[in-house]
Amino acid sequence: xxxxLQVKNISxxxxxxxxxxxxxxxxxxxxxxxxxxxxxxGKSTLIKIISGVYDATEGxxxxxxxxxxxxxxxQALDAGISVIHQELSIANDLTVAENIFLxxxxxxxxxxxxxxxxxxxxxxxxxxxxxxxxxxxxxxxELTAAQQQMVEIAKVMTKKSKVxxxxxxxxxxxxxxxxxLFEQIDILKKQNVAIIYITHRLKxxxxxxxxxxxxRDGYKVDTFQIADVTEKELVASMVGREIKDYYNRQEHVxxxxxxxxxxxxxxxxxxxxxxxxxxxxxxxxxxGLVGAGRTEVMEAIFGARPFTQGKxxxxxKEVSFKSPIDAINAHIGFVTEDRRRTGLMLxxxxxxxVVLPSLTKNCKKCGFLNLKWExxxxxxxxxxxxxxxxxxxxxxxxxxxxNQQKVILAKWLLADxxxxxxxxxTRGIDVNAKSEFYALMNAFVANGGCIIMVSxxxxxxxxxxxxxxVMREGEIAGELHYKDATEQNVIELASLHSxxx
Amino acid sequence: MEKLKAWLKKNMxxxxxxxxxxxxxxxxxxFFTTKNVMNLTSxxxxxxxxxxxxxxxxxLGGIDISVGSVAALAGVFSAMxxxxxPEMSVFMSIIILVVSALIIGGVCGFFNGIxxxxxxxxxxxxxLATMTIAxxxxxxxxxxxxxxxxxxxxxxxxxxxLLTTDSHPNGIIPIITLxxxxxxALMHVLLSxxxxxxxxxxxxxxxxxxxxxxxxxNRVIMKSHILCSIMAALGGVLVASKLQNGQPGACExxxxxxxxxxxxxxxxxxxxxxxxxxxxxxxxxxAVINNGMNLLSISSYWQKVVIGSIILLAVIFDxxxxxxx
Numbered sequence: 001x002x003x004x005l006q007v008k009n010i011s012x013x014x015x016x017x018x019x020x021x022x023x024x025x026x027x028x029x030x031x032x033x034x035x036x037x038x039x040x041x042g043k044s045t046l047i048k049i050i051s052g053v054y055d056a057t058e059g060x061x062x063x064x065x066x067x068x069x070x071x072x073x074x075q076a077l078d079a080g081i082s083v084i085h086q087e088l089s090i091a092n093d094l095t096v097a098e099n100i101f102l103x104x105x106x107x108x109x110x111x112x113x114x115x116x117x118x119x120x121x122x123x124x125x126x127x128x129x130x131x132x133x134x135x136x137x138x139x140x141x142e143l144t145a146a147q148q149q150m151v152e153i154a155k156v157m158t159k160k161s162k163v164x165x166x167x168x169x170x171x172x173x174x175x176x177x178x179x180x181l182f183e184q185i186d187i188l189k190k191q192n193v194a195i196i197y198i199t200h201r202l203k204x205x206x207x208x209x210x211x212x213x214x215x216r217d218g219y220k221v222d223t224f225q226i227a228d229v230t231e232k233e234l235v236a237s238m239v240g241r242e243i244k245d246y247y248n249r250q251e252h253v254x255x256x257x258x259x260x261x262x263x264x265x266x267x268x269x270x271x272x273x274x275x276x277x278x279x280x281x282x283x284x285x286x287x288g289l290v291g292a293g294r295t296e297v298m299e300a301i302f303g304a305r306p307f308t309q310g311k312x313x314x315x316x317k318e319v320s321f322k323s324p325i326d327a328i329n330a331h332i333g334f335v336t337e338d339r340r341r342t343g344l345m346l347x348x349x350x351x352x353x354v355v356l357p358s359l360t361k362n363c364k365k366c367g368f369l370n371l372k373w374e375x376x377x378x379x380x381x382x383x384x385x386x387x388x389x390x391x392x393x394x395x396x397x398x399x400x401x402x403n404q405q406k407v408i409l410a411k412w413l414l415a416d417x418x419x420x421x422x423x424x425x426t427r428g429i430d431v432n433a434k435s436e437f438y439a440l441m442n443a444f445v446a447n448g449g450c451i452i453m454v455s456x457x458x459x460x461x462x463x464x465x466x467x468x469x470v471m472r473e474g475e476i477a478g479e480l481h482y483k484d485a486t487e488q489n490v491i492e493l494a495s496l497h498s499x500x501x
Numbered sequence: 502m503e504k505l506k507a508w509l510k511k512n513m514x515x516x517x518x519x520x521x522x523x524x525x526x527x528x529x530x531x532f533f534t535t536k537n538v539m540n541l542t543s544x545x546x547x548x549x550x551x552x553x554x555x556x557x558x559x560x561l562g563g564i565d566i567s568v569g570s571v572a573a574l575a576g577v578f579s580a581m582x583x584x585x586x587p588e589m590s591v592f593m594s595i596i597i598l599v600v601s602a603l604i605i606g607g608v609c610g611f612f613n614g615i616x617x618x619x620x621x622x623x624x625x626x627x628x629l630a631t632m633t634i635a636x637x638x639x640x641x642x643x644x645x646x647x648x649x650x651x652x653x654x655x656x657x658x659x660x661x662x663l664l665t666t667d668s669h670p671n672g673i674i675p676i677i678t679l680x681x682x683x684x685x686a687l688m689h690v691l692l693s694x695x696x697x698x699x700x701x702x703x704x705x706x707x708x709x710x711x712x713x714x715x716x717x718x719n720r721v722i723m724k725s726h727i728l729c730s731i732m733a734a735l736g737g738v739l740v741a742s743k744l745q746n747g748q749p750g751a752c753e754x755x756x757x758x759x760x761x762x763x764x765x766x767x768x769x770x771x772x773x774x775x776x777x778x779x780x781x782x783x784x785x786x787x788a789v790i791n792n793g794m795n796l797l798s799i800s801s802y803w804q805k806v807v808i809g810s811i812i813l814l815a816v817i818f819d820x821x822x823x824x825x826x
Contacts, residue, residue, distance in 0.1 A: 302713070304712070324713050324714070325716075325717060342709045345711075347706060347773055347774065348703075348706055352699070356710075356716070359699055363696045368695050368696075369696060415715075
């Protein structure tokens with residue numbers, strides 16, 4: 001069989017910085033070819049070159065036997081190369097059918113008017129073929145993130161794309177939604193579509209992929225047949241060394257109670273009767289499916305979401321937070337799940353982000369900024385947390401996800417947080433950065449801090465938490481000590497519909 | 502060389518301003534005379550104040566199109582208050598002008614702020630309403646006619662000059678220029694050197710992040726709108742002082758010049774970046790073009806067309822530079 005897409009000796013430089021150097025790869029129809037590498041390894045650059053966002057500095061792309069040079073994503077799309085981005089490109093106020101045909105609207109014969117009927121019918125045919133429970137006439141806003149992703153795939157199917165690039169498609173999906181996605185990937189493969197798949201989750205790769213290419217620092221390390229390679233070998237070739245203690249579980253000693261929540265119930269029923277305690281020196285994990293209400297509980301504790309009933313105690317004293325200001329003053333920090341939207345001022349410098357919650361307390365001279373302090377503490381934390389950056393004045397959008405996450409952590413450490421709420425703390429960051437982040441978490445609890453970690457990645461919850469609280473449909477379904485917790489029983493608690501467990 | 506290039510890219514607006522000045526210097530005999538330069542600075546003053554206030558709300562990602570009407574309302578208000586004190590001293594006139602500006606600016610800004618933060622009306626619509634209401638109020642309280650009969654002391658701040666010499670019997674330095682420089686400098690420091698200023702940038706950069714970082718974003722928005730309206734009102738009382746009367750039709754369309762100056766100075770309409778200092782370059786460009794074309798006796802109708810075109814060109818050029826970087 002001939003490859004349907006080849007990249008040959010591709011190099012890409014940005015203002016003198018080499019993002020890719022001499023990368024060659026072949027992609028075959030009906031195969032899922034995974035791209036693996038740490039953030040900054042060049043995966044995104046490569047797919048942007050393939051899909052016409054960037055021009056390669058050197059090298060060429062051969063598609064269906066011909067050298068091509070796409071000027072923009074539109075041309076690549078028309079030629080049959082689709083990309084499903086990590087951040088979905090769904091127009092919320094349009095219907096599913098309108099989204100599926102966006103940019104390729106069907107018109108009535110010889111007329112300018114849209115043929116809604118035909119679009120709805122064809123869209124529904126595809127959705128039915130995919131066996132997903134979505135109506136073509138539904139408004140996209142009403143769909144869950146997973147369903148929206150299905151709409152993206154339906155889009156790809158109508159375009160009859162030959163190559164489909166998926167950039168971390170599972171990062172916001174729960175386990176059973178991931179399975180639904182994999183069914184669709186199988187369908188695409190059977191239709192001889194070549195799939196280029198980017199993920200940080202090795203498990204998915206072994207389950208679904210045929211080949212994997214590892215990139216490091218813009219170079220291609222090697223391409224493996226997935227059947228012939230082990231997880232350890234992949235991680236080693238990705239970081240250039242073997243990571244032994246990935247989760248590096250440390251025994252924590254729980255000390256005094258720092259946070260107690262009693263009977264917390266949300267205004268819209270997002271969560272009901274939540275009770276739990278968290279102590280100094282421990283990591284409490286919150287597992288559950290996406291949409292189980294975990295984030296909402298955390299927002300309520302942080303004063304960012306109103307609740308109707310329930311009490312919150314910090315260090316034994318009852319508190320009532322009217323806004324995040326009060327929570328911050330009570331030494332609570334909140335690393336939100338979506339760092340681009342709610343975690344960072346992306347176009348601001350690192351130092352501006354680090355000091356933001358601590359400014360008022362530390363600039364006592366009539367409200368004037370203490371720029372020396374800002375510089376000193378930022379440099380201090382950048383060194384302590386080993387943030388990889390040219391300097392503290394770098395605009396934070398230019399850092400990799402893992403380093404951005406460290407800056408957010410620095411921000412809350414500087415604000416003197418005793419209780420840290422981490423919501424999906426390692427989403428979309430690479431293996432190496434993850435293990436560094438876990439080490440920082442361990443150091444924080446060793447110093448008497450308390451971490452409450454919401455995570456949809458089971459290995460992460462199991463590998464780090466001392467206790468695991470499982471939520472299901474807005475309620476706490478159970479609590480497990482880490483020694484009793486397995487993937488099996490956590491998933492059961494999280495997804496069983498009977499209340500007998 | 503590389504550094505110079507980078508500097509030029511970042512500061513095209515300064516290069517453009519210098520180019521304009523040289524251009525008018527060469528094509529006219531009068532551009533670089535002391536008299537003209539001083540006139541120029543006093544012509545800049547009103548727009549400088551309006552643009553300064555607007556910089557705050559535009560950094561927030563908002564807009565205020567009511568500044569022209571608020572200026573007019575403050576102007577006639579100060580003139581009417583002035584009529585109550587026919588024997589006023591110069592000092593007294595300054596008090597009247599400044600306090601009038603604080604009252605009218607404070608009230609209008611508070612109104613805008615409440616609408617935006619409490620009732621969640623978008624800034625464009627809020628200030629569109631305020632623009633219409635303030636203009637209407639201006640005509641109502643004056644009965645549609647100008648407020649005349651003010652003593653000459655009233656015009657000290659707006660039209661007075663310091664440093665009389667033999668060749669310049671009326672004085673060289675316009676007091677309005679000095680006053681504006683001081684106010685603008687204070688506002689620049691407030692924005693760039695204080696915690697409040699940083700909170701303005703943070704709120705404009707990402708409202709949710711600012712809120713979750715413990716910033717009272719509603720209060721920041723409220724304060725910024727009050728400051729913006731006070732700046733507009735100060736501009737308005739200076740106009741009244743300069744003319745020594747209160748015109749209900751004054752400052753019509755000034756909001757557009759002020760917004761244009763701010764954008765020329767590199768403040769992004771999407772919020773999060775910009776500075777008062779840089780907005781002043783925008784103010785200067787518009788003033789220089791107006792002034793230069795007056796000296797070249799180009800019709801004021803054409804001046805509008807030219808200014809509009811230059812604003813567009815400058816922004817397009819700026820976007821192109823940013824895209825390349």
